[in-house]
Amino acid sequence: MEIINELKHAKNRLDKAAEELKAFEEGEDGKWLKELRRKSRRHDLSENEEREKARMEKKEERLENSKVKWEEQEQKLQDALIEFDKEKGNEQIAPKLTAENVKSILNSYIQPPDDPLRQSLANFLNIPDDVSDISSHLMFVDRYEEIKNLMRNMKNLHNLINNLDNIPEPKKHVMFTTAVGTAGKGKTTFARRAYYEKDIYLNVIGEGLSNVVQECLYAGRNFRIDCSSFEGEELKIDMESEKPFGKRLLYEALKYHLRGKTIDEFFKILGEFSIDLVDILKLILEYHPCKQDWNPLFIINIDETNVLFEHGKASWLKRLLYSISNAICKGYFIFVILTGTHASNLFELVKSSGAKIYDIALPLLKPEHAQEVILELANRGLREDSKERVTKLSPYLEVHIRLLGVVGRFLESMMFEMAILGWAAQNDQDVFGEKFHYEGFRYFLRNMQYQSEHCRTLLLQTQKHIDKKYHRYFKQFEEDENRDLVPELVAYTLFEWPVDRTTTLGKRKRSVEELEKKDMLFLDGDSKIKLPFITLAHLYGLLNPNHIAKVRLLDSLDSALSWGQAEYLTLSVIVFKLWAIHRRLVTEGEIKENDEGYCQLSELVPLRENQSDIRIRFPPWFVIRKTEHRVNKESWQSFYLNARSQSTNEVLYCMAFLNCNGAQFPDTFLTTKPPIFVQEKSSQTSNKNAVEGKSALMFPSYLLKTERDKCPDEREYIFIISTDYKERGDVGLGPKNNEVLITRENRKAMFGELLTLRKLYCLESL
Known part of the structure; x- marks a missing residue:
């Protein structure tokens, strides 16, 4: 048959176009174009390179256009084939029914639900005891901008539907x-x-469209279709995705009318019929009518789309989106939101269906909103003047929230464990149990959250809960292929370096998107990696030679718990930053593995306003070693030259050193060029005040001169003094560009949020 031959030809041409584009992107030309774009961002292109970049981009555009052209041709031929089969009565196509036919089949099974609008849920204030999942009971917070963006796209769709006659080729919009x-x-x-x-969103979309949305919710036309629930047979024929999707959509619309019928029983009632998506929508309106004089809205969340990609059924979803686009272009107001873990796959598929993408980048929760969720649940149903209300969280719990990375599922685990610990204490039980107890949750917040021993137990139990419920999340870090990724994930997390989904990590150059698919990292929005500290704690607990390779920096976290070892952690962070910068330079092809690295001082520490930057060069020896003898002003020059030339065993393959006690010289130093001297001045009193909500101590003005005088008398060096004190304006740094003061105010910029918590709050005291 001619149409089948044309379809095969289009598929072959599409495959060839896709292969040519992929070969370009992964070949020498694509790599060179990527390098030119990187140089262009740094404004570092010559005239010849500018011309070369333009030529390569033109070639890339030609290949992309060819791929899009054959995708569109394939889609048109698929539509034509389906219409041909319907006209000829092809026996592979199931009998086609209208909305009226299906309604007559279902009439004897349908009855009005007891609570059609589920209004009884409004009176359901407390979470019932013994539930194992509390996520659906928690307050919805911290999505203001994302909600506005979502509704802006709904407004775009509404405008498109209202102007279909005036827009040529509306499907492209x-x-x-x-x-x-x-x-x-x-x-x-x-x-x-x-x-x-x-x-x-009222001010974003206006009163009229807002009323349409509220009517849709009131009538019950807001549906979720879980792609992981589709059976193999439903996904078998790519070109008939409307059929299984339509059946499941209809079941979601009618499940409260079906007298307890399961979805399998519902499918048996319907039999092997074929019905267009438009007829499904008409049928839904029979049971969920719109009583207003406007175009009724359907909201559909197609969830777990990643399952389709994992099972090679992307074309099934592509066909479905094409059908939905057709229905929209016939005037049906269908607002679809696609959710899943495979970002690029989904973006590419939406484009190939002929539609455009409107992506909502969801950030992780902010700590203040996590607190709002906890307090709302604790005070639900209580009067504003009730003495039983919980008005704030203890400093210990505030720290715990940050340690969890404010990841929603981890926060839920902590709240779950609060309820279990509270119930055990309330009932004088030693066994904690595994079921949620609402009064136990309230008891913990009212009576236990201010005792450090209870919060320490909570953190341990939360980690166990996460490990048990999300075992795969932790387990995958123990696999050989993932071990070398951990240091870089830690670095990008701690120092909040920006990424996109194409950024590569590790010696095997694994993309951020690949790791996101495997749930190995969280992206805050779409530009920052988050690896919660509770994950680092779990990895640290696994560190032994027989189980998992050692992770840089983590082997120094135990000393971070001791006030006497603060300088070791500070030095560890600097060395770790240098290692990560070196790793990044290698990955980007700027240097080779054994070459010296380079960076600016501002990449290591926060600079003062108008402070000039300094370029630093460093050897690739990321080791910290204690000196064999005290290094002082007199012996420094000899020690430094030996380290740079690698002339003695004491300094072999090492650039960071802890000085022996008692030396009138900085406590730690790095043999970089120029050298870096680091002095740590901790105050347990200042930290204790901060944990208890009091004001930290002010930095003593005499300290800077006292510590500066320990440095050698040479022209070029960098001096970093790190403290737990608050900053003061008259500290006396003067015009010197080589001096950096790290105080409580700017510490996060150097250590990142997680290590700042380790260092400032000292978990040992919690």
Whole structure:
């Protein structure tokens, strides 16, 4: 048959175009173009390179256009083939039914639900005891900008539908919303609950469209279709994705009317019929009618799309999106949000369906919003003047929230364990149990959160809960292929270096997107990696030669718990930053593995306003060693030259040193060029004040001169003094560009949030 031959030809040409584009991207030309773009961002291109970049981009555009052309041709031929089969009565196509046919089949099984609008849920204030999952009971917070963006795209769709007659080729203007990323970011919750936040989006979409949304929610036309629930047979024929999707959509619409029928029983009732998506929508309106004089809205969350990619069924989803676009272009107001973990796969597929992408980058929760979730649950149903209300969290719990990385599923685990510990204490039980107890949750917050021993137990139990419930998350870090990734993941997390999903990590150059798919990292929005500290703690607990390779920096965290070892952690952080910068330079092809690295002082420490930057060169020896003898002003020059020339065993393959006690010289130093001297001045009293909510101590003005005088009398060096004190304006740094003061105010810029917590709050005291 001619149409089948044409379709095969189009598929072959599409495959060839895709292969040519991939070969370009992965070949020498693509790598060279990537390098030219990187240089262009640094404004470092010559005229010849500018011309070469333009030529290569033109070639890339030609290949991309060819791929898009054959994708569109393939889609048109698939549509034509389906229409041909329907006209000829092809026996592979199931009998086609209308909305009226299906309604007559279902009539004897349908009855009005007892609570059609689920209004009884409004009176359901407390979480019932003994539930194992509390996520659906928690407050929805911290999605203001994301909700506004979501509803802006709904407004775009509404405008498109209202102007179909005036827009040529309206299908090219359809935009599907996506929310992608690691499991645990709250994608499904966002897709389900965002529309209920009318106060947030009212000014964005206006009163009229807002009323349409509220009517849709009231009528029950807000659906979630879980792609992981589709059976093999439902995904068998790519070109008939409307059929299984339509059946599941219809079941979601009618499940409260079906007298307890399961989805399998529902499918048996319907039999092997074929029905268009438009007829499914008409049928849904029979049971969920719109009583207003406007175009009714359907909201559909197509969730767990990653399952389709993992099982090679991307074309099934592509066909479905094409069908939905057709229905939209017939005037049906269908707002779709696609959620899943495979970002690039989903973006590419949406584009290949002929539609555009409107992506919502979901950030992780902020600490203040996590506190809001906890306090709202604790005070739910209580009067504002009730003495039983919990008004704030202890400093210990505030630290715990940050240690969890404010990842939603980890926060839920901590709240779950609060309830268990509270119930055990309330009932004088030693066994904690595994079920949620609402009064136990309240008891913990009212009576236990200010005792450090209870919070220490909470942190340990939370880690166990996460390990048990999300065992795969921790387990995968123990696998050989993932071990070398951990140091770089730690570095990008601690120092908040920006990334995108194409950024590569590790010697095997694994992309951020690949690791996100495997749930090995969280992306905050779409530009920063987050590896929660509780993950680092778990990895640290596994560190032994027989189980997992040692992780840089983590082997110094035990000393961070001791006030006498603060300088060791500070030096560890600097060395770790230098290692990570060196690793990044190697990955980007700037240097080779054994070459000297380079960076600016501002990449290591925060500089003062108008302070000039200093270029630093450093050898690739990321080791910390204690000196064999005291180094002082008299012996420094000899020690430094030996280290640079590698002339003695004492300094072999090492650039960072801890000085022997009692020397009138900086405590730690690095033999970089120029050398870096680091002095740590900790104050346990200042930290204790901060933990207890009091004001930290002010930096003593005499300290800087006292510590500076320990440095050698040479022209070029960098002096860093790190303290637990508050900054003061008259500290006396003067015009010197080689001096850096790290105080409580700017410590996060050097250590990152997680190590700042380790250092400032000292978990030993918690």
